[in-house]
Amino acid sequence: MIGDMIETRIHGRGGQGNVAAAYLLAAAAFEAGRYCQAFPAFGAERRGAPVAAFVRIDATPIHLRSQIRTPDYLVVQDDTLLLDPKITAGLKADGAMLVNSTRSGEEIGAHFDCRAFSVDATALAVAEIGRPIPNTALLAALLTLTGEFPLDALAAALKKRFHGAVLEKNMALIEHAADAAPKGLWARETVDA
Amino acid sequence: MVDDARLADLRRKFGRAPAAPSEPAPAKRTPREAQPRFRGLESGHRACQGCGEALAARLVVECAGPDVMIANATGCLEVFTTAWPESAWRVPWAHSLFENAAAVASGMEAAMKAKGRNTKVLAFGGDGGTYDIGFQALSGMLERYHNVLYVCYDNEAYMNTGIQRSSSTPHAATTTTSPAGKERMGKRHLKKDLLSIIAAHHIPYTASASVAFPQDLQRKVRHAMGIDGPAFLVVHSPCPLGWRHDSRLTIDVARKAVECGLFPLVELERGALTNVMPIREVRPVADYLKPQGRFAHLFSDDVRAQEERDHLQALADYNIQVYGLTGEGQDPADTGGAAAVGRSGRAPRGNDGAARRVS
Amino acid sequence: MREALEGSQAIARAVALCDPDVIAAYPITPQTHIVENISKLVAEGDLHTEFVSVESEFSAASVALGAAATGARAYTATASQGVLLMAEVLFNIAGMRLPMVMTVANRAVSAPLSIWNDHADSMAVRDAGWIQLHATSNQEAVDTTIQAFRITQDTELPVMVCMDGFILTHTLEPIDLPSHEDVRAWLPPLEFDRKLDPADPKSMGMLVTPDFFPEVRHSHHSAMQKALATIEQADADFESAFGRASGGLLTVEGDPEAKIGLVAMGSTVGTMRAGMAHFQAEAGPARLINLRAYRPFPSQALRDAVRGLDHLIVIDRAISPGLGGILGSEVAAVLSSAPDAPRILNVALGLGGRDIPETLYPDLLAAVRDPDAPAFSVFDADLKKLAPEDR
């Protein structure tokens, strides 16, 4: 990580909207006036395979194009992925991990010896949009936890991506997901406030 | 919608008589300039004596032109018409590669559509560029339904590179890559049934024609020109050099190919056979084979020679049966009637090319 | 207007801004999103063009050729095997001096199969006679695409816009897309004198005997040389119209007094820029040269850019087995006539999508100082992964 750049790595499975999550997070940052970069670690994998995507957010233009090895945040869309030790590799000491899980964050954090929080994003998604797509719920939770930029930015990004009923359902979903996370739990110290 | 003023201008420029009598005839034209047909393919090209392909291309262009553009595959036709700086064409013409004439034509046609112009696009290829290396691009063009008339000048081998076999080379014919010898009697495989494959694309019009029947050929070109969509025409075009026959026999040999049944003249619409040129008097395949050196080994004492001749006869009989080429008496559209000429080029009795419909 | 866009989507929109008459393309990873986005623009009525979904890259290039021959503005895009399948046509397009633009989403060439980025594909057709411009970011890719349509018209040479597959094509980042009106004002309509036209029926693609073939090639080379100025001018004009440049022929940044320089193309430039900023203290001053124009090769500009350097690291993202780096060899050839030319360290990096982390930057600078470092190496190759006899 360079300077004030925030690097997030999102893990999921093919078909879970992993790249979409990365693009949404970056787009939300863009809506919040930040520079951003989101890209997948594309492989030849098919549906169901573990996949990763990367998001860089910064106040200044981003030149670096390498993959993210030492993320500030990890977003894990499926707790079964955690069986693979590579998922959590490189997480900064002061980093944190958001997991879509029915287990508690404490339990997960204890196991991986890091800050962790969990949301049952699948359940929320099924309840709001009727499909088990956890990505927008997790992003909403992440924004709430970090307080990096307001949820409105995510809403704005969603509005550029979705329309009609799908948009409305996702808007409701992020509201509910945001409520499920404690505000500013992972807030960073401002470098020069 | 045809741009009449522009067409008239083109015709004035390139030798077709003015469309309307009110238009003043240009003064002082040489007899060549005053030819009462469109000179799409001009003299001075470098085809061999008696070249069937040069003739076929000239016949096609003179009735398709002048408001056309041509994508030409690599091959004899390309080489002998366009040795820089001398071009024999009087229509816009481009050669790109051996295997992409259909694709280049697709691009031309797309551009015409984009610009709202009606210039018809033609694609020309030999049998190598059509049956073989350009086959994929051709299939793609047909499938995408480009408004292109693809004309294959079929001389049944790679003549441009010096007579190598193609998938259109007839069974038992010798070429430099299918020579006859102690072990072989020429090409082992059959001539590819391209027409069926093309017709299977369900395109509006697929036809075969022959240089021996120019009126029939030009009727088919005119018909295809009127189609808004893909059309395919294969023209049997003897190559005196490659077939090893006397240059004066080009038409004679082409005619015999039709009359013996080895090269049936048929028309298919949307994949269905709709028209054939009946054979008035079916002649034995040997009549066709005999004048051609490429079949000379079939007339040797070798016991296999008779067998291969019988094989070719069987293939011809098969065509006659499958396409129903047996004539019913004298028909103005059969091989006898279609060839007929009279004073001023017209056949003596109402031979307007109306062929027999297949019911 | 600034938007957060995926690179491929941005390219599709940039192409649409240029009002192409005919687009022909065949999908191949990682160019696929470009084709898909173009298809979508067409489907939504946001792009009025003849979009031809061909059956192969070979036909994609051929369709574009046919369209360009009629004076239509033509575009295609491909990558990797697609470039090679097009190869014959690419030489043809250039030889016929047909204007058109192609995006190459750079990708390795198999075997073994690799869908990830390197420059083997466009390098393989470097002698086709196309202009090749590399983009370091998606903004540059967008701007270069627009410029490319002007350059190709002015030079009657086809232009290949190279952007790193995945690294750029699949990266979402903020992009400023000009308005349609502004692009139309900046990009004059295509007037191709030699177009196929029944009213003036020229013949193209003729047979040329040895009597004229060397002259044909000379004129092509000469046109490429003259295109250097056209490329620079287009970028300068673009900058005055839109407020940003894309790097002319090449750009030089970093410490002008530095004794060590780096030459790179494409997205690697960004990573090296980040590395240079981050490791300035420990690695010392350096000069970073972003080579945007690969063909025509800006030989003089490069000689000027390296003046004063002792060492020059040339980063290749391709390899010519048996020789080494391609760009490295060419840079060496070009600088061989320069006085006090720097010593060249040629490295291949990121072949087949191997990630290039910024931490390689100090390693590269360290290697320069190592008198035993080989003149060329696949720098990020781990030889331990090879059987001893294959090392």
Place this chain on the structure above:
Amino acid sequence: MTILTRGAYGEPGTSLAFKTGNWRSTERPVHIHAKAPCHAACPAGEDQQAWFAKLQEGKAEEAWRVLVAANPMPGVTGRVCPHPCESACNRAALDGALAIHNVERWLGDEAVKHGWAYPVDAPAADAPTVAIIGAGPGGLSAAYHAVRNGLRATIYEAGPEAGGLLRSAIPRTRLPREALDAELERLCALPGIDVRFRQRLGRDVSVEELRAEHAAVLLAPGCQEGWEWSVSGAVPADHHEGLALLKEFMDHGQFPSARRVIVHGGGNTAIDLCRLLKRSGVEEVTLVTASALPGPDTDPADVINVVPRELEEALEEEVAVIEHATVNRLVMRGSRITGAEIVSLKKVPGPGGRKKRVSFEGTERVVEVDMVIPCIGERVDPEGLNGLVKRGYLRPDDAWGTLGEKLYALGDARGDRGTVAEAIGDGARVIGAITARLAGAEPLADGRAEMPASGLNPTYYERLPKAKAPKLPIEDRTFDTEIEGDIGGTATMAEAQRCLSCGDCLACDNCWTFCPDNAVIKTVELARDGSHYLFDLDFCKGCGLCAAECPTGYIQMQPEFAVETA
């Protein structure tokens, strides 16, 4: 200096700068004008193909004008000619010879009907004048051609009317008087022709006087005297020679009564007689001829020399024929014939290429008849021709009819002629020779080769049925009504399309269509060689396709060297 174009594009049609004519190494195409076989066979010298070409264009009057350039009496020959043109027609092998004869008649009748003017100008008042003896077809033809050639003609005719044999010896069923009169009147009325009737040679005029006063004297007296009939034994008192009998019948409309008649001979007079006799009520009429009936195996030289159609009709009308036979002897009872002894014979090659008749001993048989009419030919009446008649005829030295200084013979009187058409042709030939000699030159024979059927490319001719002329049914045939009818304009035009144009340009466009090199140029006007096409030898590579595909044989490949030196 040629400057390279960008991308090496080319300008349209610039290949014209590349002359491929120098690729031609052995042969080049030339237009020949071979004689069509009809033309070669026509005794009247008609170029049938030329007038059929006009008909193919739908131009009947022009066709007639071309026709009468050779034969001024198509209405006559179109009825009486044995049409060797049709026998020679190359179309015969294809789907039947052209009905040239019927078309000729139609054109002749149309000309009369519409009053089409003969293509002649009045000769100058002081033009040289030829004297013609006899106003038969030969004499009339000579007069006509004289006028065509700018001469004047005076005909001295012994009888009161023009027409000669046409009037006296051809039945009206073949040549109605109206048709004959119409054409002869128009002909005799042409400016420059003066016909003087009842002017008998030896009585009213003499050859020597005429020769002194005219540019030339043309003897066309015909043959008026029958040959002696050589049969063994007695000849009856009321013996009738064939031609005399026919003339008598034409004048009086009656034959001596008989029940069974043998006509001995092999010419048209014999056939005419047979048919008239049969029609007049004779029960059995038998033709005894040394020749043979036409058949698939018959040697053409052996075929009976009559109008084929007339023979056909005679057989229809149940005239019996005994081939390869002659009358050897008459069987008499008193002065009355009761039978004839017939013997088989054959013509076999004899010395000097002439046929010799050999009769076969032991084949004699006696046929019961009550009349035998010899029709074995006639000879010249020597009156007024002192010293000119040799062995019955005038026998001139050459085809031009030259008998001596300013003296010519033509028609039957020559001794080697036998048809109206030959006499008409002689008229043209004699005048041709006279015209040439008046100009101080010798006449030239047409040396062109004849185009055989093997020289044609039959592929290009559609099979079309021959036109059939209507005929009176046998029971309606009388002595006055014409038996064969008119084929009509529609059939004429259709028949015209059947002409193959052997050896001459059909204007079919084949050469123009099939030249792969565009080296055949089509012209709007006729080119100098009479075709519509030019060979552009700058581009002709000499492939020979045009010659191979020329339907008519008009295009031939000729060696380059020979052409250059020709």
